[in-house]
Amino acid sequence: MKLTNRSTIFEVIDQTWPAEEFHDLSNWKLRKSLNGGKRVSAATSIETPDISDIEFAEDKMTSWRQEKLFMIRSDQNNLDEALKKRGYRFIDPTNIWSISSKTLSLQQVPPVTAFSIYPPLAIQRELWMANGIDSSRMEIMGRVKTPKTTIFGRINAKPAASSFAAVAHKIAMVHALIVDRKCHRQGMGKFVMQKAGDWAYQMGAKNVVALCTKENQSANCFYKSLGMHLIGGYHYRLLKT
Numbered sequence: 001m002k003l004t005n006r007s008t009i010f011e012v013i014d015q016t017w018p019a020e021e022f023h024d025l026s027n028w029k030l031r032k033s034l035n036g037g038k039r040v041s042a043a044t045s046i047e048t049p050d051i052s053d054i055e056f057a058e059d060k061m062t063s064w065r066q067e068k069l070f071m072i073r074s075d076q077n078n079l080d081e082a083l084k085k086r087g088y089r090f091i092d093p094t095n096i097w098s099i100s101s102k103t104l105s106l107q108q109v110p111p112v113t114a115f116s117i118y119p120p121l122a123i124q125r126e127l128w129m130a131n132g133i134d135s136s137r138m139e140i141m142g143r144v145k146t147p148k149t150t151i152f153g154r155i156n157a158k159p160a161a162s163s164f165a166a167v168a169h170k171i172a173m174v175h176a177l178i179v180d181r182k183c184h185r186q187g188m189g190k191f192v193m194q195k196a197g198d199w200a201y202q203m204g205a206k207n208v209v210a211l212c213t214k215e216n217q218s219a220n221c222f223y224k225s226l227g228m229h230l231i232g233g234y235h236y237r238l239l240k241t
Helices: 009-016 051-063 077-085 101-105 122-130 135-143 188-202 217-225
Strands: 021-025 028-032 069-073 088-100 114-117 148-155 158-168 171-179 207-213 229-239
Touching (some): 009 171, 009 207, 009 229, 028 051, 051 077, 069 077, 077 088, 077 229, 088 101, 101 188, 122 135, 122 148, 122 158, 122 171, 135 171, 158 188, 171 188, 188 207, 188 217, 207 217
Parallel strands (some): 171 207
Antiparallel strands (some): 021 028, 088 207, 088 229, 114 148, 148 158, 158 171
């Protein structure tokens, strides 16, 4: 799977991890969310904007009491440079990893180790909260309108891992993958991803995709070890305050 400039990957991000509100205004797709992180509050360009367009987006984000934040794809060098000149700093470069759902589903998961469950169990919510996925992220999961599930991982009959997955445009995207600190280095991340691959394949998705900041070296090595391929990336520009 190759990522092209007009790839549906970014549409999949929006559908499987949606903002509270989307607004297509001027040359922008604007995301309005009080909480939940950069993916649900950053502005992205629909067409090549000029300076007045950037100011329009800035004013709208200010009116919503959001940070002035833009997501920049790898083919948007002109926009990136324009924002840099306006004082925006470069943050969170992110890799996009992909693998065939069939390939991932063929890998065997040990019995009673990983389960596809929706809605998530209370213990999964506790796992997420204890590992940096707060209630605002869980609210995002509830907003998803496309087919979705969570994967719950156990080891030695104890809760160990959790993730969320949803399908759009025949692509399954995995979000909020965590392995409890007490259960690291026991294969739980792999088992959860394999179960996600099995679910995705059953749902008719051709690929499973995950997003990972470049600075998270251990997670990038993990996705590579699963046989996933790096197909693209993006970063953000945030106005310095």
